[in-house]
Amino acid sequence: MISVDTNIIIRFLTHDDERQYKKSFSIFNSQDVFIPDTVILETEWVLRYAYSFSPEDIRHAFISLFGLKNVHLSNPTFISQALEWHKQGMDFSDALHLTHCQQYEKLYTFDKKFSLTAKDLTHCLVVLP
DSSP states (O other), X not given: OEEOOHXXXXXXXXXXXXXXXXXXXXXXXXXXXXXXXXXXXXXXXXXXXTSOOOHHHHHHHHHHHHTSTTEEESOHHXXXXXXXXXXXXXXXXXXXXXXXXXXXXXXXXXOHHHHHHHTTTSSSEEEOO
């Protein structure tokens, strides 16, 4: 199994550079690929800010990518939950942070929107200090 960096995924999803797209396609078409959570997080940010993908487009791209039989994630349950909360309006990075905090009673933040969108979603309370 191999692992990939964000730029490999970006080329694969956006097809914005033909030469690099072909190389990334070859990787995803011929090998078992592990994608770390950190790469997923960075990919979401790049798609949103550099490529102006909408939240719906990002979710669709991730679901398609993660649905490939040769793509492996460290915790598919966390990613699936983060995508669901993202669909409900939570920022993807906040959703991913919250999925990793389920064994704790509180997650402190100065982000009021995060606190509001996380209300009643989980037993881990997202609260302002």
